[in-house]
Amino acid sequence: MPIRPRMALVAAAVLAALVSGVQGRAGDDAALQFQLGTLLFEETRYREALEAFRKAVAADNKSMAVQARMGVVKSALRLGQFLEASKEAQTLKLQDPRSAAVLSVHADALWSAGLFDEAHEEFKDALALEPDLSRGHHGLARALASQNQLDEALNEAQIALKLAPRDEEVHHTVGAIFERMRRYEQAAAAYGNYVNLLPNKDRSEKASWSRSQIRFLRSFGEREPIAMDEAAAAGLHTVDFKVIDDKVIVKAKVNGGRPQDFVLDTGSELTTISRQTASSGAVRPITYTLSAGVGEVGLRGLQLGRLDTLEIGTMKLSNVPALIKAPALRGIPKRETESFSPIGLGLSMTVDYASRKLTLGRHLPAEKAEFTLPMRHHRLSMVRGLINQTRPTYFVVDTGGEVISISTATADELNQVMPRKIALRVYGTSGWDRDAFLMPGLNLKFQDIAFNNFAVVVLNLQAPSVLLGFQVGGIVGHRFLSPYRVSLDLDRSELRMTKATN
Known part of the structure; x- marks a missing residue:
């Protein structure tokens, strides 16, 4: 320019x-x-x-x-x-x-x-x-x-945009909205406008991510992203699940292959598969993208591809964006597993932990619940909590997580007196978090759901915070969710929770 x-x-x-x-x-x-x-x-x-x-x-x-x-x-x-x-x-x-x-x-x-x-x-x-x-x-x-x-x-x-056509950040936001609408060609054009307004030498992570995303979105061509036939899109789909190591596991098929275990993981934006599953299902990597999670690796470059089909019970989706865990993490105690987030696919969901049933659909019926928490979704779904009666913050709702945690940044703001720091061995999608520790004595409240004198895990969430563009306050996982029948309803922007009955 x-x-x-x-x-x-x-x-x-x-x-x-x-x-x-x-x-x-x-x-x-x-x-x-x-x-x-x-x-x-x-x-x-x-x-x-x-x-x-x-x-x-x-x-x-x-x-x-x-x-x-x-x-x-x-x-x-x-x-x-x-x-x-x-x-x-x-x-x-x-x-x-x-x-x-x-x-x-x-x-x-x-x-x-x-x-x-x-x-x-x-x-x-x-x-x-x-x-x-x-x-x-x-x-x-x-x-x-x-x-x-x-x-x-x-x-x-x-x-x-009309008021400030050269504000590159507005173009990026337009692209993100179009992408959530599954209007990928328009999203790619908006991201292209964002990149074109940057200096030629811009090599920031956001610029690199946008360039990769443009290539990926345009690879869909005339294909409808995350497509379902009309009858399937109008209905609900219920599947059984099992719980292993505090994670919800369902069976799913990639590109018509054999059923295999997938973790229900709302702490991830995209469906995620291993290099082995990509190879057996003929899933071709299209470009690289940046991912961030708990762990010392921080920002992590991964392959981005497209599944021709993803089948979960009676639900069959076509043209599904997917992360390929390549290169794989080394030095962690377990192999990285396949996972999917219904929210990332534009689906609402109900997890009934007592009956071990997962229900998915573009729309959920209206239901009364014991607790209804307003929910926001900015790449991940979050609910608001209050720490020690004074510090409000948003927690990521993570069905793939195990405990209730807060970020180191949030912990630093609390000025909590700790006689000693109890170190923990914690690993996440970006490897080991060697600075993780246990912080006892907190009072947490999510509207009328209270955890008094409670011990939380403190995690370094700086890398995902930078990638998301805001300071992640904490994460609520299996410990928070499993006593309830839980619905994440995108249409109504609600997290509904009712005490599970056996």
């Missing part, structure tokens, strides 16, 4: 002025730092931009100081430094509480901290002050998408 060389020259000139020791008032220096930070941010050099904006925050001019702090928050968010973004955003809001732009940036920081409900309301507050605020519409689009209101979310994102 022709604007990039000019920007590079201007940035070089500003940098030269700073380095050569141009002497002047502190305000002049802050102004130069702000200009430099702005240009570096546009070049996606976020770490350098963050340093420049930090220096510009000291400007005597209040307006410039506010703009500089907004730059600090935005840069920190792009770098996955969610704690700094949150702290600076709080100060920013105190500086200018009636600015729509400030409210929108503060809401972005709330979102990154996993405070989705507060962010949702603040995006609406910002738009009430300034209806044509592109970042407000973008934030509202993400919030609505997390409640599965995809048509409304797309409308908000399209408004944001």
Whole structure:
């Protein structure tokens, strides 16, 4: 793009002025730092931009100081430094509480901290002050998408695009919404617009992921993704399952092959198969993508392919995106297993742990439940919990997990006094988490479901948090879910739980 060389020259000139020791008032220096930070941010050099904006925050001019702090928050968010973004955003809001732009940036920081409900309301507050605020519409689009209101979310994102057509992040959000709608060609076009707005030298993980995703989505061509015939799509499909090592196991067929064990894993975005299953089922890898989970490997490159068919009981899906666990992890005690997430396939589900029945469908019937928790879905499904009566956060609902855990970032915020740290041996989809430990004495509450004086596992969830774009607060697994008949209902954005009866 022709604007990039000019920007590079201007940035070089500003940098030269700073380095050569141009002497002047502190305000002049802050102004130069702000200009430099702005240009570096546009070049996606976020770490350098963050340093420049930090220096510009000291400007005597209040307006410039506010703009500089907004730059600090935005840069920190792009770098996955969610704690700094949150702290600076709080100060920013105190500086200018009636600015729509400030409210929108503060809401972005709330979102990154996993405070989705507060962010949702603040995006609406910002738009009430300034209806044509592109970042407000973008934030509202993400919030609505997390409640599965995809048509409304797309409308908000399209408004944001009209107001700010060169905001690459909005294009990325449009792509994500189209992908959830199973409109892959339009999703690929939106991701393409995102990549085209990046500097040519951008080699960030998000840019690499987007380039791979474009190739993958376009490989579907005229095929309908995650397709079912009309009768199957309108009905419900119930299968038996068994529980082994606190994991729900069902039988499934890949490309018409033999039935094999699949773990029900809502902690994963995609259906996952081993290299051996891919080979026997003639599943061809199309590209590589980034995956992240618990473990010291952090971000992990895996193959991405497409299943011609996936059969679970009476349900047959065609053209199913799938991760291929290649290369396989080494040094873990068990072989990586096949797994699938109904939520990742756009399906709602009911798991009856007492009767060992799993029900899947595009739509679930309305049901009363003992407990109904509002649920948000942003690549993974989550419910809100409260820790020690004061710290709200969202927990991933993970049927493939075993315990209730919180992230190290969440644990650090609690300032919990611990006589000694009880180390644990924990491994996940990215290998061993050698820093995992047990934290006793917490009080957890999920609406009316309470765990008092409870011991949680503390895990390093930084890598999945960066990939997801927000700080994951924790995970609720088998220990939380298994006493209940559990429904994850995408249509209603609800987690329904009723005490299981034998």
